[in-house]
Amino acid sequence: MDALRRLLPECPRDPASDTPPVPGRRRFLGDALAGIAASAAPVAFARDRLQPGPQPGLPAAALANSLAHVPGAFGPTPMTIQGRWPAGLQGVLYRNGPARFVRGDTRYRHWFDGDGMVHAFAMGPGGISHRGRMVATTRAGLEQAAGRFLWDGFGTHFADARPTRSPDTLNVANISVLPIGDEVMALWEAGSAWRLDGRSLQTLGRKTWSPDTDGAPFGAHPRIEPDGRIWNIGYLPGSGKLLVYDISATGRLHRSAMLDMPHADMVHDFAMSAHHLVLVLSPLVFERGEGAFGDLLRWQPQRGNRIVLIDKDTLTIRAQYEGEAAFFFHLGNAWEDGDSVRVQVMNQAPYPALHAAIGQATRGLPITPLVPVPASERVIDRRRGTVRDTVLPTGGNEFPSFDGRHAGRPARRLVVLGRSADAPADAFGFDTVQVLDRQTDSVARFAYPRGVLAEEHLFVARPGGRDSDGWIVGTHYDSRAHRSGLSVFDAGHVEDGPLAQVTMPYALPMGLHGRFVAAHG
Amino acid sequence: MKRYLPCLVFAVAAFAALPAVSATLTVEITGVTQTAGKMMIAVYDSEASFRQQAVRQRIEAPVKGTMRIAFDGLPAGPYAITLFQDLNGDGELNTKLFGIPAEPWGASSNGKGSFGAPTWEAASVPLPAGGATVTIGLE
Numbered sequence: 001m002d003a004l005r006r007l008l009p010e011c012p013r014d015p016a017s018d019t020p021p022v023p024g025r026r027r028f029l030g031d032a033l034a035g036i037a038a039s040a041a042p043v044a045f046a047r048d049r050l051q052p053g054p055q056p057g058l059p060a061a062a063l064a065n066s067l068a069h070v071p072g073a074f075g076p077t078p079m080t081i082q083g084r085w086p087a088g089l090q091g092v093l094y095r096n097g098p099a100r101f102v103r104g105d106t107r108y109r110h111w112f113d114g115d116g117m118v119h120a121f122a123m124g125p126g127g128i129s130h131r132g133r134m135v136a137t138t139r140a141g142l143e144q145a146a147g148r149f150l151w152d153g154f155g156t157h158f159a160d161a162r163p164t165r166s167p168d169t170l171n172v173a174n175i176s177v178l179p180i181g182d183e184v185m186a187l188w189e190a191g192s193a194w195r196l197d198g199r200s201l202q203t204l205g206r207k208t209w210s211p212d213t214d215g216a217p218f219g220a221h222p223r224i225e226p227d228g229r230i231w232n233i234g235y236l237p238g239s240g241k242l243l244v245y246d247i248s249a250t251g252r253l254h255r256s257a258m259l260d261m262p263h264a265d266m267v268h269d270f271a272m273s274a275h276h277l278v279l280v281l282s283p284l285v286f287e288r289g290e291g292a293f294g295d296l297l298r299w300q301p302q303r304g305n306r307i308v309l310i311d312k313d314t315l316t317i318r319a320q321y322e323g324e325a326a327f328f329f330h331l332g333n334a335w336e337d338g339d340s341v342r343v344q345v346m347n348q349a350p351y352p353a354l355h356a357a358i359g360q361a362t363r364g365l366p367i368t369p370l371v372p373v374p375a376s377e378r379v380i381d382r383r384r385g386t387v388r389d390t391v392l393p394t395g396g397n398e399f400p401s402f403d404g405r406h407a408g409r410p411a412r413r414l415v416v417l418g419r420s421a422d423a424p425a426d427a428f429g430f431d432t433v434q435v436l437d438r439q440t441d442s443v444a445r446f447a448y449p450r451g452v453l454a455e456e457h458l459f460v461a462r463p464g465g466r467d468s469d470g471w472i473v474g475t476h477y478d479s480r481a482h483r484s485g486l487s488v489f490d491a492g493h494v495e496d497g498p499l500a501q502v503t504m505p506y507a508l509p510m511g512l513h514g515r516f517v518a519a520h521g
Numbered sequence: 522m523k524r525y526l527p528c529l530v531f532a533v534a535a536f537a538a539l540p541a542v543s544a545t546l547t548v549e550i551t552g553v554t555q556t557a558g559k560m561m562i563a564v565y566d567s568e569a570s571f572r573q574q575a576v577r578q579r580i581e582a583p584v585k586g587t588m589r590i591a592f593d594g595l596p597a598g599p600y601a602i603t604l605f606q607d608l609n610g611d612g613e614l615n616t617k618l619f620g621i622p623a624e625p626w627g628a629s630s631n632g633k634g635s636f637g638a639p640t641w642e643a644a645s646v647p648l649p650a651g652g653a654t655v656t657i658g659l660e
Contacts, residue, residue, distance in 0.1 A: 163630045164637070165660040166621050216618045236619045238637065243618060258618060288640070290633045 058427045058451050062479035063111065064364035066453075066510045070099050074119070074132035074506065079486075081128060083500030088462055089471055089488060090519040092198075093121040094177040094184050095456075097511020099134065101362075104148040110155025110294060111362045111510075115140050116174030116186050116194075118201050119508065121475075121486055124519065128486070128502050133201035135173040135186045135194050154189070155294040155359055167191040167217045167236060168206070170293070175220035176513035178230070180251040189268065190217035190235055198517075209245065209253040216243055220513070221330070223272035226405050231272055231312070233279070237265045237286035237293070244277065244315055257315035263306050266297055271334035271343045272408045276318065278334045278343050279308040280378070282327050284351060299351040301325035307380055307387060309341060321380055323387035326373070327351045332400035335410045339383040344392065344414060346400055347373045357428055366426035372396035375416065393443050394418060394434045399456040399513070403468045412439050413468035413491060415459050420447045429453040429510075433472060435494045444495045451480040453510060459491055460516045468492075471499075477510050484508040543594040545652040548602055550588040550627065552659040558583065558608040558624075564592055565601045568641035572603065589654075601644035602629040602655060627657040 059065070098114025101107060108114055116135040121128060134140065143150050151170055152161045164170055171191030178185040178193065185193040185207055192215060193207040208214045217234035224230050228249025235242055242261035246254045261279070265286040271278040283303035287296050307321040332344030348354050349370040357367040375392040397416035406412075417430035431454055432447045448454055457474025472489040484507050487498035548562060560583045563575035570576070577592045583606055605614040605626035615623040620638070628639035629646050646655050 159632070161632075162658065163628075163632075163639075163643070165626070165628075167619075169660065213618060215621050234619075236621075236637075239619050241619060256618075286636075288636060293636070296636075 058424050058429070058431070058453070059479055060361070060366040060424070060427045061364035062451075062453055062477070063361045063428055063510055065479060065482065066477045066484075066507055067098070067101055067111070067114065067362065070101075070117070070509045071506075072134060074130060074508070076129050076131045077505065078127055078129045079502045079504060081500055081502055083498060085123070085128070085500040086471060086488060089460060089473070090123050090125070091460075092123070092179075092517045092519075093119075093458070093473055093486070093514055094179055094517065095119045095121075095475065095511050095514035096135075096173075096175060096177045096186055097509060097513075098172070098174045099132075099509045099511075100140075103143055103146075106149040106158060108149070108153045108156045109363055110153060110292075110359050112174070112294070112358070113153025113156050113172070114174060114509070115172045116188070117509065117511075118177060118184065118186050118196055119511070119514075120184075120198075120201055121502075130486075130504060131201055132508065133196070133203075135196065136203035137171055137173050137194055138168065138206070139171055152292045155292050155355065155362075157290070157292040157295065164293075166215060168215055174512070177515050178222055179515055179517045180249075187218065187220040187222075189220055190237075192216075193218050209247065210256065213243070213245070213253065213256050218245065219267070219270075221269040222247075223270065223277075224404060224407060225272070226407055226409075231277055233267060233270050233277075235261075235264045235267045237297075238288065240264070242267065242279070244310065246312075246315065255315060259310065259315075259317055261308065263303075269328075269330045271331040272312075273334040273341050273343075274336050274408050275312055276334075276336075276341055277310040277312060278331070278341060278380075279306075279310065280323075280328070280331060280343065280345060281306040281308065282351070283325050284327075294355055297351065297355075299327070301350065307343075307378070309380070309382070319382060319385075321385065321387050323378060324389060326376070327354065330398065330400055332375075332414050332416075333402045333407060333409075333411050335408060337379070337410070339381060341380045341382065342410075343378050343380070344375065344400065345378055346375050346398055346416065348396070348398070349373055361428035367428050369425035372419070392436060393441075394436050397434060398430060401456065401458045401472075403459055403461055403470070405461055406467050410438065411468055413437055413459065415457055415472055415491070415494075417454050417457065418445070423450075433457050433474065433489065433494055435472070435491065437468075444493070446489065446494045446497055448476055451478065453477045453479065455511055456513055457489075458514060458516055460518070463518070473516060475508070475511075477507060478503075482507045542596055542650055544597050544648050544650050546592045546595050546600060546602075546648050547652070547654040548590045548592070548604070549654050549656045550590070550604065550659055551586075551656060552627075553583055553585050553588060553606070553625075554659075555606065555608070555625070556583050556585060558606055558610055560588065560604060561607050561612075561614075562590055562602065562604040564595075565603075565641075566595075566598060568645075571601055571641040571644070576600075595648060597648055597650045599645040600629070600648050600655075601639070601641055601646070602657060603639060603644070604628070604657060604659075606659065622660075625659045627659045629655050629657055 099117035100115035119132040173186040173194040195204040222232035230247040232245040263281040266284040334343040401415040414436040418432040462470040564577040
């Protein structure tokens with residue numbers, strides 16, 4: 001049977017794929033268990049599909065299709081591995097993402113609204129299995145009982161929505177995960193973390209770090225030091241303040257501090273260098289009124305971006321700088337460089353255009369095409385008090401990941417998602433995995449076949465390996481087959497395509513962020 | 522949030538000066554889960570006095586589930602209601618970081634703007650001559 005059709009059973013027959021294999025490439029044989037020597041060839045995936053000939057399209061409704069008819073839970077599902085799973089890559093990939101969008105007659109209209117579902121992909125000597133469970137937040141329980149959504153979402157306003165009285169009122173725990181010990185926490189933008197059992201993904205309860213911070217916003221992108229120490233921020237739109245958390249590797253709150261931060265109405269992410277927490281504040285101003293939070297953020301580019309350096313020792317603001325306005329969700333790594341601090345910024349189209357496009361894509365509509373904006377490295381010269389930007393050669397990108405053993409230090413590689421130049425402009429999503437190598441100043445790329453959307457791809461260190469030596473692990477949604485999959489690449493050779501791949505017997509709702517927990521710590 | 526201890530003399534004097542038309546404002550509190558402490562309810566009749574000087578206030582023993590408190594003899598017009606359950610008996614709505622209330626609380630709402638501390642614009646509801654019930658969910 002044609003190897004390609006075994007991978008993609010529902011694809012239309014493409015005469016180009018019937019061409020004989022390239023001489024020298026071994027035909028692979030799928031098998032259920034990693035380590036069987038017969039199937040050592042890279043997975044025959046993208047390279048074959050890049051043959052000339054008609055390509056299936058990427059429908060504008062791809063994201064929306066993945067979000068439709070999501071079951072309440074998945075698995076545990078053992079899965080078949082194609083190719084050879086690296087023997088040293090064992091542990092659990094946790095992911096989180098919005099999953100429930102309909103209750104009764106009420107329907108969310110923005111990707112970021114859906115109730116969170118956490119996934120665990122357990123990778124071990126016996127193979128790979130998948131499990132997914134909804135996070136049983138307070139809000140989800142009340143709305144389940146009522147049979148409808150009772151409050152607004154980030155991007156959806158209901159005329160009869162109940163008022164938002166506290167950060168946790170809206171908390172759907174759907175953005176990211178923070179595994180600590182036997183638990184994994186589901187994180188949200190500006191509310192409490194929710195605790196799940198790390199194995200069963202059963203919800204255990206709302207996380208309280210201390211009586212003082214109980215119910216305070218806990219951000220979705222904590223930064224973790226190489227030694228495991230955890231930093232996080234919490235913000236409340238319109239408050240003029242920012243909360244900083246300093247948490248031990250075992251999950252004990254060591255300190256918290258409230259800082260004056262008048263421009264912090266939407267701070268999704270922050271970065272960490274050896275001595276500083278780096279806040280880059282986009283000019284988004286929250287305007288109280290009737291509507292969903294995401295619609296009440298006013299984009300004011302004339303204000304520029306404000307960069308704030310927080311001293312990690314004292315948890316006080318060391319200095320502030322002004323830079324060019326740019327909207328972004330995510331920052332990459334940051335590091336000290338002599339008198340300067342460098343931070344990688346995943347710039348995006350201006351907020352109003354991107355916010356509208358995500359709403360269109362969620363509803364299955366073609367999006368108004370987004371201007372691609374390149375990522376940049378911002379150099380904050382502390383001596384001169386200036387900010388200088390260098391464009392990164394990766395083009396427009398999202399979902400940055402790097403070697404956590406070098407977090408806050410100049411890690412060699414940055415993994416980011418991108419879009420191929422010929423991806424249809426009216427379809428939202430990413431299809432390319434890029435690896436920026438700062439040492440060689442080069443970018444390696446792997447493009448998924450047309451019709452496949454990539455989700456976050458994480459760098460995973462090879463145990464005992466050097467800086468940025470290891471693998472890249474990430475999921476994707478195949479809109480043609482309506483199935484999701486998981487791939488692993490060599491971080492040094494992403495252009496060779498997946499070393500191994502798993503195709504799930506179902507589609508997962510396209511999700512957001514995850515973390516990998518290596519076996520044995 | 523300000524102390525819920527308006528000057529009773531002021532409130533009585535203000536009431537005595539009002540016209541003869543009077544309506545009953547019934548405040549229905551839902552979602553009461555604890556019986557500790559006291560339910561403190563304050564009624565305001567203008568933006569200028571909102572959360573500063575209540576025209577009526579009541580202190581009640583909490584009842585699990587739903588409570589109904591009637592304020593009689595009010596002239597028709599807009600009113601806003603704020604309330605909290607004073608669990609520790611200090612007369613104040615205690616707050617945590619970011620001013621997030623540490624005790625259960627609620628406010629009337631007309632749907633205009635729904636984030637954080639209530640404003641007169643978002644909390645004022647009309648009391649017609651025939652009276653009205655305002656339902657407030659305790660958070």
